[in-house]
Amino acid sequence: MTDPHQPAPPRPTSRDVARAAGVSQATVSLVLGGKWPGRVSEATARRVRESAAELGYRPNLAARSLRLGRTRTALLVVPALTNEFFARVYTGAAAVAAEHDFGVVLYPSPDGTGPARDPFASARASLDGVIASSMASDALSALHGADLPLVMLDSDPAGTDAAAHVNLDIADGMRQVTDHLLGLGHRRFVHLASAVDTWTFAVRAGALREAVDAVPDAEVRTVRAPLDVRAGREAAEQALT
DNA sequence: ACACTTTTCAGACCCTTAAT
């Protein structure tokens, strides 16, 4: 039974592990950091691991970051996770990050208005990189000049100074959809477009227009609607009537 | 004496708080 009024016992440090294993703190660091082969004997390494397990030792990440000047943390900036697509983006990013011993912190850009306060003031100091959707550009502008490596999702490859871009082949997808419908004999299209003006939507619209224009008697009309299901349904119903 | 392996030392990281 633990007394909630008693302060928690101090967390064991690498020094405690070293004392328990009868080695120096440096040896603990080597062993637990996986850099011991060739530097520390097998028997010593085992002793260190056993002591660490016994004490329930976990490295102090703040101290590690202090030493390394890195946090192994990336910020993911996307629109709300209620959108399934971005929920999957997060899952994928977190999985890949974990493979590289990185963590992912999520910043869902508030709907419409952008961040209430600059959420990145501390982020600038505690992040090693940013992954951002172009659809969260409001939030992203707050990061301007943060001097962090930036990976852009779904955005104009020529548009930003990002270190890398990850884009779907949107144009080809749009072409395939349009060709399919044209093949079925359809000729009059409504493009229910987002009212949000981003590169990814412009590419879709361009590919659609191009595919339709290639067929002499086909036509496309564009209707814009806010980017949510209810508004989309209303706009679709209106277009159909 | 020498080569090689294993372990330790010492300083850097950067910010906060206490002491001067």
Place this chain on the structure above:
DNA sequence: ATTAAGGGTCTGAAAAGTGT
């Protein structure tokens, strides 16, 4: 107002240990 200490971890260099 300025200086010094402390926090935990990591790593290159140095020291200690072992075997031939």
